[in-house]
Amino acid sequence: ELLRLMGVVNGIPGGTYNPAGTLSRGEFCKMSVSALDRADEEPAQRGRTIYLDVGPSHWARGYINLASTITLGAGSNGEGGTALVAGLGDGTFQPDRPITYGEAVTILCRVLGYGVSDVATGGAWYDGYLSAAASIGLTDGLSLSGADVIDRGQAAILFYNLYFSKSKGSDKTYLVAQGGSEVEGGVVLDTDATADDGSTGA
Secondary structure (H helix, E strand, C coil): HHHHCCCCCCECCCCEEECEEEEHHHHHHHHHHHHHHHHHHHHHHHCCCCCCCCCCCCCCCHHHHHHHCEECCCCCCCCEEECCCCCCCCCCCCCCCEEHHHHHHHHHHCCCCCCCCHCCCCCCHHHHHHHHHHHCCCCCCCCCCCCCEEHHHHHHHHHHHCCCEEECCCCHHHHHHHHCCCEEEEEEEEEEECCCCCCEEE
């Protein structure tokens, strides 16, 4: 429910979320862009071809292209940043392939400002990101290996944890850094909201 209110998830047709279902790389890009509050930039990215297998008819084309161009952790001149997502090195992205735990955690670490230079090396390319994620609470409640495919419920846990993890070099959680507020016993999402029935308030 928190993720729905934050605009990160909207379920599937029929009013369900299907937590046991798999999540594609394209779907995870859409969720990540939404968590960054940059989904409004997606339409402008639909006309570009960055990956050979993400053509004009692919529903997630704009989100994948946008996620590929977002550079996080860059200096004031744009140097030293890390792209939010990357292809497979052969010109493809494999947007419909189920996303792995290692890939998902790496993307969310990048949302929090962690790049290649901030994580230790390991036996697999994602090991440093998994270690960094565990140290900041991003993977709390999950115990998977980097190559495991995650389901939609596990992805929801990761995104929920994202909002309560601290960005690199910050003492604020991601939620607070995005303009939210944390209070004991709950989270205030908006103090000037208007509900569907017209009522207003927090």
